[in-house]
Structure formats: structure tokens, C-alpha cells
Amino acid sequence: MLLAVLRCGDDASGIPVRDEIRRRAGRALTLGTVYKTLMRLEAKGHLSTTVSDPEPRRGGRRRKLYRLTAHGRRALQRTLATLNRMTRDLPVPLGAR
Amino acid sequence: MSAHPPRLAERLLAWWLPPSDAEFVLGDLAEQFEGDLERGRTVAAIRYWKEAAAAAWQVRRPPPSLPRSRSPRGDPPVFALLNDLLTAARTLRRAPGFTAASALIAAAGLGAATAIFSVVNPILLRPLPYAAPENLVMVWERERDGSNSRMGYASVVDLATQSRTLESGAALGYWQPTIAGGTGDAERLTGQRVSWRYFDLLGVTPATGRSFVAAEDAFGLPRVVILAHGLWQRRYGGDATIVGRTVTIDGGPMEVVGVLPADFDDVFEPGTQIYRILGYDVSQSFACRTCRHLRMVARIRSDVTHDAAFAELNTLSRRIVAEHPTEYPAAGINLVQVQREVTRQVRPALLSVLVAALFLLLIAGANVANLSLARAARRREEFAVRRALGAGRGQFARQLLSEGLLLALAGGAAGVAIAWAAVRALVAQLPADIPRLAAVRLDLGALGVAALATLGLGVLVGLAPLATAGGRNPFPSLGAGARLVGPRRHAGRSGIVVAEVALALMLLVGTGLLARSLLTLLSVNPGFDPDHLLTLEIQSTGPRYDTDAAVWDYHDRVREAVTAVPGVEVAEVTTQLPLGGNFDGNGIRAQDRPLDNPALAPGGQRYAVSAGYLRAMRIAVIEGRDFTHADAADSAPRVAIVSASLARRVWGGEPALGRQIQMGGGDAPWRTVVGVAADVRHTGLDATELNGFYVPERHWSFANTSVTLVVRTTMDPAALAPGVVRAVRSIDPAQPVMRLRTGAEVIATSTAQRRLALMLFAAFGTVATLLSAAGVHGVLAGAVAERRREIGIRAALGATPGAIVRMVLRHGLGPAVAGLALGLAGALLLTRYLRAMLFGIAPTDPVTLTATVTLLAGVALTACLVPAWRAIQVDPVTALRAE
Numbered sequence: 001m002l003l004a005v006l007r008c009g010d011d012a013s014g015i016p017v018r019d020e021i022r023r024r025a026g027r028a029l030t031l032g033t034v035y036k037t038l039m040r041l042e043a044k045g046h047l048s049t050t051v052s053d054p055e056p057r058r059g060g061r062r063r064k065l066y067r068l069t070a071h072g073r074r075a076l077q078r079t080l081a082t083l084n085r086m087t088r089d090l091p092v093p094l095g096a097r
Numbered sequence: 098m099s100a101h102p103p104r105l106a107e108r109l110l111a112w113w114l115p116p117s118d119a120e121f122v123l124g125d126l127a128e129q130f131e132g133d134l135e136r137g138r139t140v141a142a143i144r145y146w147k148e149a150a151a152a153a154w155q156v157r158r159p160p161p162s163l164p165r166s167r168s169p170r171g172d173p174p175v176f177a178l179l180n181d182l183l184t185a186a187r188t189l190r191r192a193p194g195f196t197a198a199s200a201l202i203a204a205a206g207l208g209a210a211t212a213i214f215s216v217v218n219p220i221l222l223r224p225l226p227y228a229a230p231e232n233l234v235m236v237w238e239r240e241r242d243g244s245n246s247r248m249g250y251a252s253v254v255d256l257a258t259q260s261r262t263l264e265s266g267a268a269l270g271y272w273q274p275t276i277a278g279g280t281g282d283a284e285r286l287t288g289q290r291v292s293w294r295y296f297d298l299l300g301v302t303p304a305t306g307r308s309f310v311a312a313e314d315a316f317g318l319p320r321v322v323i324l325a326h327g328l329w330q331r332r333y334g335g336d337a338t339i340v341g342r343t344v345t346i347d348g349g350p351m352e353v354v355g356v357l358p359a360d361f362d363d364v365f366e367p368g369t370q371i372y373r374i375l376g377y378d379v380s381q382s383f384a385c386r387t388c389r390h391l392r393m394v395a396r397i398r399s400d401v402t403h404d405a406a407f408a409e410l411n412t413l414s415r416r417i418v419a420e421h422p423t424e425y426p427a428a429g430i431n432l433v434q435v436q437r438e439v440t441r442q443v444r445p446a447l448l449s450v451l452v453a454a455l456f457l458l459l460i461a462g463a464n465v466a467n468l469s470l471a472r473a474a475r476r477r478e479e480f481a482v483r484r485a486l487g488a489g490r491g492q493f494a495r496q497l498l499s500e501g502l503l504l505a506l507a508g509g510a511a512g513v514a515i516a517w518a519a520v521r522a523l524v525a526q527l528p529a530d531i532p533r534l535a536a537v538r539l540d541l542g543a544l545g546v547a548a549l550a551t552l553g554l555g556v557l558v559g560l561a562p563l564a565t566a567g568g569r570n571p572f573p574s575l576g577a578g579a580r581l582v583g584p585r586r587h588a589g590r591s592g593i594v595v596a597e598v599a600l601a602l603m604l605l606v607g608t609g610l611l612a613r614s615l616l617t618l619l620s621v622n623p624g625f626d627p628d629h630l631l632t633l634e635i636q637s638t639g640p641r642y643d644t645d646a647a648v649w650d651y652h653d654r655v656r657e658a659v660t661a662v663p664g665v666e667v668a669e670v671t672t673q674l675p676l677g678g679n680f681d682g683n684g685i686r687a688q689d690r691p692l693d694n695p696a697l698a699p700g701g702q703r704y705a706v707s708a709g710y711l712r713a714m715r716i717a718v719i720e721g722r723d724f725t726h727a728d729a730a731d732s733a734p735r736v737a738i739v740s741a742s743l744a745r746r747v748w749g750g751e752p753a754l755g756r757q758i759q760m761g762g763g764d765a766p767w768r769t770v771v772g773v774a775a776d777v778r779h780t781g782l783d784a785t786e787l788n789g790f791y792v793p794e795r796h797w798s799f800a801n802t803s804v805t806l807v808v809r810t811t812m813d814p815a816a817l818a819p820g821v822v823r824a825v826r827s828i829d830p831a832q833p834v835m836r837l838r839t840g841a842e843v844i845a846t847s848t849a850q851r852r853l854a855l856m857l858f859a860a861f862g863t864v865a866t867l868l869s870a871a872g873v874h875g876v877l878a879g880a881v882a883e884r885r886r887e888i889g890i891r892a893a894l895g896a897t898p899g900a901i902v903r904m905v906l907r908h909g910l911g912p913a914v915a916g917l918a919l920g921l922a923g924a925l926l927l928t929r930y931l932r933a934m935l936f937g938i939a940p941t942d943p944v945t946l947t948a949t950v951t952l953l954a955g956v957a958l959t960a961c962l963v964p965a966w967r968a969i970q971v972d973p974v975t976a977l978r979a980e
Contacts, residue, residue, distance in 0.1 A: 013121070013125065014121065014122070014125040015125050015128055015129060030147070030148055030151035030152070030155070031122070031125055031126060031129070031148050031151065031152055032148065032150075032151035032152035032153070032154060032155035032156060033151065033155055035118070035122060035152060035155060035156050036155040036156060039118075039156070061120075061124045061127075062120065062121070062124070063121060063124065063125075064118075064121040
């Protein structure tokens with residue numbers, strides 16, 4: 001989820017994040033699930049939110065944009081590093097029994 | 098495309114979501130909706146609802162940790178309820194056995210009640226599908242014994258024209274035409290001959306074409322017909338140009354002037370496919386006052402009461418009878434609301450089955466409440482802990498209520514599925530001549546009743562633990578009550594068992610009475626031998642049969658062809674079959690018993706038959722002789738055979754042989770009685786009117802174009818059916834063959850309604866018995882489990898196993914015995930309403946009562962045995978150490 005937010009850059013609101021996950025991870029989530037997770041991550045301090053300016057094209061609707069906090073970045077780095085360490089030089093190739 | 102997302106979903110979600118999130122979530126959903134619009138409005142709307150539901154679920158879902166009975170931030174009460182429901186769902190998921198059992202039991206009760214209500218509602222409760230149906234009445238002449246009689250055409254005309262309280266009246270006559278042309282073979286139709294006003298009177302306008310008009314309703318005019326929607330679709334493929342065309346009916350041309358709307362449902366003759374203008378004239382012989390073969394339906398003026406119309410018509414009737422004293426048995430008119438009249442036959446069965454279903458629903462409710470009480474008892478510790486943590490009585494109530502409602506909802510949903518299947522099965526089983534059968538379906542009304550019942554059940558089940566606690570706190574604090582022993586704690590559950598057993602007994606008594614009635618009925622001798630008997634109706638219509646002789650010759654050729662089929666002993670012809678559902682009553686006058694008023698002559702069923710009919714049916718000839726082939730000759734003297742009942746009715750104990758009788762009008766020939774035949778049951782096995790007479794068919798004044806062929810076989814009659822039909826067709830393939838049935842099927846059909854009622858009672862009674870047994874067992878098992886320590890102490894102090902068993906049984910059988918007593922009293926009170934469906938036994942039949950009480954007592958005792966056995970297995974040492 002954090003990676004998806006990162007990938008979406010300045011455009012990380014509900015729909016783009018959901019679409020990014022579907023595109024990259026092949027998982028079709030409902031918007032509700034996406035919101036729920038984003039809100040939790042925000043509560044944990046991994047994400048911060050800003051409210052966008054009203055869009056000109058549709059009745060002045062605003063979006064809630066998510067952005068990784070420094071805390072979130074560190075958490076992501078830690079996770080990725082852990083994953084990296086755990087997968088490097090596996091004595092048994094993945095897929096073997 | 099600029100469509101707006103589903104507004105209802107949007108508003109609900111806006112209200113549901115925390116204000117801080119609503120704007121963004123709704124915006125995203127709207128955006129997605131617009132993207133989805135490319136794939137169609139419906140797809141987009143469905144997706145929107147799905148996403149909205151998911152968002153609502155996810156964004157406000159309480160964390161799945163501790164059960165939370167009060168939502169934070171002072172939410173609106175609905176919110177709290179939803180939270181309670183979510184909590185309840187989690188709690189129930191942790192007790193899958195209890196949940197499944199309760200939901201299934203609730204489903205059985207709700208399903209049965211909903212299904213039966215779906216059947217009863219359109220037939221008995223909902224107004225008929227006509228304009229102002231409350232003003233529609235059937236008008237009958239009143240017989241001397243007060244019963245209803247059909248009317249002659251002249252009487253109908255007199256009443257309709259002279260009455261000031263009737264807006265209009267119409268005559269209905271029986272008509273079974275054979276239609277040819279269009280698609281398919283020649284076929285026999287269910288039809289009616291009706292006065293031109295008939296459809297106006299009902300407030301029905303043909304969907305295509307027009308109604309009948311006054312000018313058409315006269316004798317000798319070209320004949321016009323109106324088709325029912327079904328026939329028009331089936332035979333003419335819904336071709337609108339049928340109006341104005343001529344179709345071939347009974348071998349002659351008739352013009353179609355209209356087609357009825359698809360939703361028209363004739364309650365006077367359910368399943369009517371075609372209507373022909375009555376076309377009578379009072380000058381015709383069949384239009385006379387004594388030719389009582391018409392029914393009269395009328396509409397009372399909207400500003401006139403039923404009583405006023407009744408009074409006026411009776412005054413009119415007295416005047417008419419005074420003018421024609423020898424043509425009426427008695428003066429007087431009976432007025433019956435149409436809905437009451439057409440449902441008279443099925444009303445007792447439907448109402449009693451509805452009550453039975455309600456009983457089952459009550460038992461199911463009691464059982465689920467019982468389970469929920471037992472569960473509450475097991476959850477004492479949970480409640481005690483939560484109480485110690487500060488939960489109040491209201492919160493417990495709310496949670497229990499939520500659990501009850503959720504259980505009931507699950508049961509209700511499954512119940513509706515059961516009802517859906519059951520309604521389809523019931524419609525297939527119900528006799529086709531029940532009015533409004535086409536309207537029987539699981540409709541909104543039934544679903545509404547199901548929803549109400551579900552809600553009621555939910556409240557009952559949820560609050561049972563609270564209610565049975567009375568003034569005491571049902572949720573004792575920690576430590577208290579854990580050692581409370583004795584029956585007092587179980588007062589609530591025992592009360593429920595009493596109710597269950599009582600209701601089950603009443604259902605079983607009903608079942609027993611119906612079963613004994615059916616057995617008694619089936620042991621009635623129908624007067625003929627239904628074994629190795631095949632019956633079928635054959636037709637002879639069309640130009641080839643325009644003389645009576647041609648029809649009779651056709652019957653003879655068919656009999657010869659069928660008799661030649663291997664396995665056929667003999668084939669004979671009769672104009673009507675006992676228990677076959679036909680009526681052909683005729684007045685019988687005896688030369689030596691003249692009557693001042695010929696209208697008072699006894700009536701009897703007419704059977705115009707081929708010579709060997711009585712032998713083929715194995716109807717015994719008690720006195721005199723059977724017909725011979727010589728009797729059928731044109732030159733032969735006119736003879737008749739009368740039923741034993743008719744002979745007794747006319748001549749008392751005196752011999753009937755050799756007497757002269759006359760049937761079918763004053764100019765009919767006198768016939769010599771040559772034999773007395775054993776009575777046959779004509780209108781039903783429970784028939785009490787057994788008068789009948791037989792004449793050789795060639796000696797009747799006209800030939801019946803529709804007759805029944807009775808075939809006595811030496812082997813399985815059903816196996817012979819195809820060969821018999823082939824033989825009939827070999828004579829004239831254009832003539833339809835109808836109602837092919839074995840003798841056993843004829844009997845079965847005549848008892849169909851009773852069997853269906855019995856089947857439903859038996860099903861409900863069985864389920865009720867099992868549920869009440871489960872109730873007895875459950876209460877006792879719970880009690881034994883809780884009294885383990887007490888039982889252990891008693892055993893340690895020297896109580897024998899016998900004493901312990903007696904103690905347990907006393908505890909378990911007490912409520913059962915109370916239930917049996919209560920149920921017996923209820924049964925004595927209620928079974929009188931079954932009287933209309935009973936045969937040969939009283940509603941208080943002692944055998945049935947004794948048998949059902951014994952059966953249910955046995956079941957209750959069996960249900961007690963396992964807990965009793967467990968009680969004597971209690972090891973005193975283990976039981977005491979466990980504390």
C-alpha cells in the first residue's frame with residue numbers, strides 16, 4: 001500500500017492508489033478497503049494527508065491526497081531491506097520443495 | 098452521458114460516513130461511476146452500490162477486538178443498533194451449532210407459515226379481481242331443505258328484470274365444446290355459456306375485440322364466442338386478427354368477437370378457456386322453470402344493502418312461485434357473496450391448514466426461545482464478567498435483542514426460500530378447480546407477513562431470557578448463582594416446553610382425526626370395483642355425428658375396437674362416471690305415486706349406458722335383472738334400473754320391479770323398472786345422496802356427445818392405456834380422448850383435497866413432535882448437567898439409581914404432562930372446527946385422542962431417557978471433586 005502511494009506521486013488519492021495496486025499486484029480491492037488501510041496507515045503516522053484544491057472540471061470537488069511521511073519512508077525502507085536480506089542467497093531456490 | 102450516481106446509495110453513505118471522510122469517498126465513488134458508465138448505466142449503478150456498501154462496511158467497521166456495545170462519539174441510535182448487530186453476528190459465529198439449529202427451526206416455522214399464507218391469501222382473503230367485488234352475489238333458488246339450487250332460464254329472466262335492488266344479473270351455463278382448427282388436434286375445452294351482460298357485470302373488458310352485446314343474446318342467431326387469453330396464445334399464437342374470424346367449434350362455425358385480458362381469472366369456473374353467448378329464449382323447452390341447470394350471478398346496486406336485496410328477491414320469488422305453483426319445490430332465494438360461494442369447498446381445509454401452520458410457527462418460536470434460554474444459562478459467566486466491568490441491563494437487553502433479531506433474520510431468509518419452493522409444490526398439488534389458483538405466489542403480502550413474523554420471532558427469542566427472569570436480575574454478579582440448584586431456575590424453559598407439547602398435541606390430534614377420516618372414507622364401498630378398471634372420456638363432435646344414431650353407432654364401434662385389445666375383458670359406455678366429477682340430476686316421477694307439485698319429485702343421477710355397463714363396473718344388481726342387448730333395440734320396450742336408495746325413496750319398502758317411472762320432462766316415455774342396482778357414491782365417497790337410475794343410452798331422448806368409456810381389464814389397466822387409446826383413435830382420429838384414468842386414480846382424485854390437508858397436517862405434526870421432544874430433552878439435559886453436584890451428593894448419601902431416575906423423570910415429565918393436559922383441552926376446544934373435513938368420526942373421537950396422547954407421551958418419555966441415563970452415570974467422587 002505504501003509502495004502504491006509512493007508510485008502515485010502527487011496524485012495519491014483513493015482511485016489512483018486502488019488502480020495502481022490492481023495494475024501492479026493484480027489484486028482488485030474495493031475503494032472501502034483502500035480507504036480503510038490508508039486511514040490506518042495515517043493513524044500510525046506512515047502517511048500524511050493534504051486536501052487538494054477544488055478541481056475546475058467537476059463542481060469543485062476536492063481530493064484527499066496521501067503522501068509518505070519521513071516515518072513512513074523509514075518503515076518502508078526497513079521492510080524492503082528485511083525482505084531483501086531474507087531473500088538474498090536462499091539456499092533452496094523458491095519454488096523447490 | 099451525464100448520469101448521476103444512485104442517489105439513495107449516495108445519501109445513505111453520506112449520512113453513514115464520518116463527515117471528515119464523506120466528501121472524499123463520495124467524490125471517488127462518483128468518479129468511478131462516471132468511468133463505469135461506458136459499460137452501461139445498470140453495470141455502473143450495481144458497481145456503485147457494491148462499492149458504497151464496501152466503503153460503509155470498511156470505513157465504519159468497529160475494530161474486531163473486544164465486543165463493543167456502545168459506539169463512540171455519541172452516534173445516532175440506529176448506529177448503535179448496527180453496531181449491536183455486528184457484535185451479535187460475531188457472537189453467533191462463535192456458536193455455530195446453536196446458530197444453525199435455531200435458524201433452521203425458525204426457517205421451518207416461518208417457511209411453513211409463509212407458504213400456507215401465500216396460498217390462503219389470494220383465495221380466501223384478498224378481494225376478487227373484479228370491480229367492486231363486495232357487491233357481486235350468487236343467486237340461488239332455495240330448496241325445501243334450505244339448500245341452494247340452480248335455476249331455469251325463465252326464473253333468471255324474471256328475477257333480473259323485475260328486481261330493483263340488482264344492478265344486473267347474468268346466467269351461467271356449463272359448456273364443454275370441442276374445438277378444431279388453429280394449431281393442434283381437436284380438443285375438448287372448459288367453457289361457459291353466459292348472458293351478454295356477464296363481463297360488464299364483472300367489470301371486465303376484453304383486451305382485444307369487444308364484449309357480447311344484447312342483440313346477440315337471443316335464440317337462433319349466429320353464435321359468437323370470446324376466448325380466454327391462454328387459449329388464444331396457445332392455439333392461435335396470440336394472433337390479434339382472430340377477432341372477427343370464424344372458428345370451428347363442435348363441428349360448426351362460431352365467430353370470435355373478443356379476447357379476454359391475460360389477468361382475467363374466472364372464479365365461477367376456474368380455468369374457463371372459452372365463452373359462448375347464452376342465446377336462450379324463454380320459448381325454448383330447455384329454458385323452462387324446472388330446467389334448473391343455470392347459475393345466476395348478480396351485482397347488487399351500490400346504494401342497496403345485501404339484506405335489502407335479499408328481502409326484495411325473496412318477495413319476488415314468492416310472487417313468481419305463486420304464479421307457477423307446480424314448477425317450484427319451494428319459494429325463496431339464497432344470496433351468497435361470490436367470494437364466500439366459490440371458496441365454500443376449500444375454506445375449511447385452507448383455514449385449518451393455516452391454523453396448523455401458525456401452530457408450527459409458534460412451536461418453532463418456542464423452540465428457538467428455549468435454545469436461546471439454554472444458551473443464556475451457559476453464558477452466565479460471560480454476562481457476570483461484563484456486568485462486573487460496568488455493563489448495564491439495557492446493554493444486555495440490546496445485545497440479546499440483536500442476537501435474536503439476527504437469528505430470526507437468518508431463519509426468515511431461509512424460510513422464504515422454503516416457502517418459495519413449497520408454494521410451487523402446493524400449487525401443483527392443489528385441485529385445479531380451486532378459484533384464484535393462478536394468483537397463488539410468494540407475493541409482497543406474503544413476504545410482508547413473513548417479515549412481521551420474523552421480527553416478532555426475533556423480539557421473542559431475544560427477550561425470552563429477560564422476560565423469564567421476571568423481577569430478578571437475569572445477569573447475576575460474579576460468583577452468585579453458580580451453585581443455585583433446583584427446578585426454579587428452569588421455570589421459564591419448562592413453561593415453554595409446556596406450550597410446545599400442548600401445541601404439538603393439538604396438531605397431532607388434528608392429523609389423527611384427518612387420517613382416521615381418510616381411512617374410514619377409503620374403506621367406504623364406492624359401489625363399483627375400481628381394480629382393473631380404466632376410464633376415459635371420448636367425444637363425438639363434427640358433421641359426421643349430427644344425428645343421435647351416428648353418435649350411438651360411434652360408441653358401439655369404439656366399444657368393439659377396445660374390447661378387441663388383448664387384456665381387455667369388456668368396454669362399456671356411460672354418460673357419466675361415479676366420482677368422476679360430473680352431475681346430471683333428473684327428476685323422477687312414479688306413475689303410482691302422483692305428486693301435487695311435480696317439482697317435488699325426487700332427483701337422481703342419470704346414467705345412460707350401454708347394455709353391459711353394470712357388469713363392467715361390477716355394480717351389483719340386487720333385484721330383477723340387468724340390461725341385455727335386446728333392451729337397446731329401437732323396438733324394445735322402454736326399461737330402467739334404479740338404485741336401491743331411489744327405490745326406497747319412492748316406494749318405501751314395497752317392491753320396485755314392474756313399476757312405471759318417467760324421467761326428464763312430462764312428455765318423456767314411461768319406463769318399466771326391471772332391476773334394482775346397489776347404490777354407488779357419485780359426488781364423493783362421503784356422498785349421502787345415492788339416488789340414481791340407469792337407462793339404455795339409445796332409449797334416451799338425445800345422444801351425449803361426450804361419454805365415459807369404462808374398460809374392465811384382466812391385467813394392469815395403466816399398462817393397457819396406450820393400446821386402448823390407439824383403438825379409440827382407430828375409429829376416428831379426429832376425436833379427442835380425455836381424462837384417461839385408472840379406477841384407483843378416480844378414487845384418489847375424489848379424495849385429493851383431504852389427502853393434501855392430511856399430508857400438510859402430518860408434516861407439521863411430525864416437525865412439531867420432534868421439536869417438542871427436542872425441547873423436553875434440552876431442558877432436562879441442561880438441568881441434569883447443572884445438578885451433577887447435587888446428584889453426586891445424593892448418590893454418595895445412598896440414593897439408588899432408581900431413585901435418581903425417578904427424580905430426573907419427574908423433573909422432565911412434569912412439563913410434558915402439563916403440556917399434554919393443556920393440549921388435550923385445546924384439542925377438545927378446537928377440533929370442532931375440523932368437523933367439515935371429518936368423515937365417520939366425531940371431532941372428539943376417543944380413539945384418536947388416546948392414541949395421540951399416548952404417542953406424544955411416549956416421545957416425551959424417550960426424550961427424557963438419555964438425560965436420566967446420564968444422571969445415574971454421575972460418579973459421586975468426580976462430581977464432588979469438580980467443585
